[in-house]
Amino acid sequence: MPLLIRGGRLITATDDYAADIYCAGETITRLEPGIDPKSLPPGTEIVDATGRFVFPGFIDPHVHIYLPFMGTFAADDYASASRAALVGGTTTLIEMICPGPADEPWEAFELWRAKAHGLAAVDYTFHMSVVRFEERVRDQFRKIVAAGVPSFKVFLAYKGALNLTDEHLFAAMKVAQELGVIVTAHCENADAIDALQKALLAAGQTGPEWHGPSRPPVVEADGVHHLCTFADLLGTHVYTVHTSCDEAVRAALAARYRGVNVWIESVIPHLVLDETYAERPDFEGAKYVMSPPLRAKRNQEVLWNGVKSRAISTIGTDHAPFSFRGQKDMGKEGFTRIPNGIPSIQERVDLVHTYGVAQERLTLNAMVDACSTQAARLFGLYPKKGAIRIGSDADLVVYDPAYRGTFSKAESHSNVDYNAYDGWERLGRASVVTVRGAIQARDGKFVGTIGRGQFLAREPTH
Numbered sequence: 001m002p003l004l005i006r007g008g009r010l011i012t013a014t015d016d017y018a019a020d021i022y023c024a025g026e027t028i029t030r031l032e033p034g035i036d037p038k039s040l041p042p043g044t045e046i047v048d049a050t051g052r053f054v055f056p057g058f059i060d061p062h063v064h065i066y067l068p069f070m071g072t073f074a075a076d077d078y079a080s081a082s083r084a085a086l087v088g089g090t091t092t093l094i095e096m097i098c099p100g101p102a103d104e105p106w107e108a109f110e111l112w113r114a115k116a117h118g119l120a121a122v123d124y125t126f127h128m129s130v131v132r133f134e135e136r137v138r139d140q141f142r143k144i145v146a147a148g149v150p151s152f153k154v155f156l157a158y159k160g161a162l163n164l165t166d167e168h169l170f171a172a173m174k175v176a177q178e179l180g181v182i183v184t185a186h187c188e189n190a191d192a193i194d195a196l197q198k199a200l201l202a203a204g205q206t207g208p209e210w211h212g213p214s215r216p217p218v219v220e221a222d223g224v225h226h227l228c229t230f231a232d233l234l235g236t237h238v239y240t241v242h243t244s245c246d247e248a249v250r251a252a253l254a255a256r257y258r259g260v261n262v263w264i265e266s267v268i269p270h271l272v273l274d275e276t277y278a279e280r281p282d283f284e285g286a287k288y289v290m291s292p293p294l295r296a297k298r299n300q301e302v303l304w305n306g307v308k309s310r311a312i313s314t315i316g317t318d319h320a321p322f323s324f325r326g327q328k329d330m331g332k333e334g335f336t337r338i339p340n341g342i343p344s345i346q347e348r349v350d351l352v353h354t355y356g357v358a359q360e361r362l363t364l365n366a367m368v369d370a371c372s373t374q375a376a377r378l379f380g381l382y383p384k385k386g387a388i389r390i391g392s393d394a395d396l397v398v399y400d401p402a403y404r405g406t407f408s409k410a411e412s413h414s415n416v417d418y419n420a421y422d423g424w425e426r427l428g429r430a431s432v433v434t435v436r437g438a439i440q441a442r443d444g445k446f447v448g449t450i451g452r453g454q455f456l457a458r459e460p461t462h
């Protein structure tokens with residue numbers, strides 16, 4: 001059904017102006033002030049956006065939905081994750097494909113696609129993890145890139161599970177450079193963490209509050225430096241995911257000043273939560289165990305300022321949903337067994353609006369840039385996604401900045417049994433969310449169609 005969004009204030013990464021948007025089919029076809037509804041076909045749906053912002057659909061460049069990890073599986077599927085994403089204003093997800101070291105990459109790609117197909121209500125694409133890169137599997141990665149996934153993920157952390165040897169890292173980054181593929185990377189020194197974890201456990205320091213001390217900032221900065229050294233040698237374009245602290249940001253910026261093509265991602269938990277959450281008593285801290293860990297509060301200002309100055313390109317979530325009961329509590333005897341992750345897919349945009357824009361840490365334009373446009377540009381989706389332009393997909397968020405409420409588990413669509421932001425003040429809410437012209441969410445409720453989401457095949461852009 002054709003759609004007219006009238007009377008809104010359009011906010012993009014660069015512009016802020018009043019106009020109406022008309023969408024015929026799945027794309028934006030008119031963008032002008034005062035479109036006369038009488039000039040439109042009968043049956044056109046009209047959304048009144050008076051007093052509201054209209055944003056391009058938000059893109060989350062780092063989520064985990066199907067994730068076998070640390071002896072369990074992430075709690076969401078594409079239906080629950082889509083509902084959560086959409087009511088929170090996110091219309092496109094980029095999920096990490098994370099196979100185990102013994103799995104065949106192409107089979108993993110097909111498995112992850114099958115998990116999304118038929119259940120996604122958002123549009124989606126993937127970053128392909130490289131957990132080993134011997135000669136035998138290299139052609140499979142070329143095939144995956146040709147099939148529309150021109151971005152790799154590497155883990156410098158998780159010794160014995162997801163991390164890859166330097167020999168394989170170097171080889172993978174070389175092929176990535178040849179193919180124009182960007183390498184996204186979890187940067188923490190796996191061996192240093194392993195040694196620190198063993199020492200802490202041997203000293204009886206087993207609670208969730210010891211997760212942070214087992215992976216201090218210098219361990220992350222070392223990982224960033226290491227990745228950037230290889231990028232420097234090879235010319236590969238790299239992107240540091242969930243960059244959490246001053247030391248790591250500085251390592252990336254130092255490499256950028258040396259000429260390395262490195263982009264920086266922050267994620268919402270690091271912007272608004274600090275290390276004291278993981279220190280909460282009675283094992284409550286386990287809800288806040290993620291990697292890299294929550295940091296000292298002073299790092300939050302570094303990250304917000306990085307986004308504001310656009311030194312940091314994106315704000316994602318690293319949504320990795322594990323319930324407190326039955327999953328996080330697998331680590332009761334030792335923090336190294338607590339599944340890592342803080343689910344945030346639904347809350348990200350409202351948290352950025354409440355604690356970034358409303359507190360004058362970010363402009364609305366910077367919010368759109370970090371939560372939508374930069375991800376589209378970096379990962380080959382722009383201007384189909386991340387923009388309000390004629391010809392762009394009609395992925396739009398009509399946003400009510402005057403809404404007042406609180407974050408709560410009761411309103412959460414993710415399949416986990418807790419909300420990390422429970423009871424927090426919330427300023428703003430998506431009133432209407434469209435994906436390719438169809439309304440998928442209204443005022444916190446999912447009203448869309450499960451299975452409507454499409455796989456976004458991308459071209460290499462680096």
Ligand code: URP
Nearest residue numbers: 186290291318320340341
């Ligand atoms: O704690 C995290 N980040 N869990 C998900 C896996 C990863 O490292 O991205």
Ligand code: ZN
Nearest residue numbers: 186242291292
């Ligand atoms: Zn990670």
Ligand code: ZN
Nearest residue numbers: 062064096318
């Ligand atoms: Zn992740």
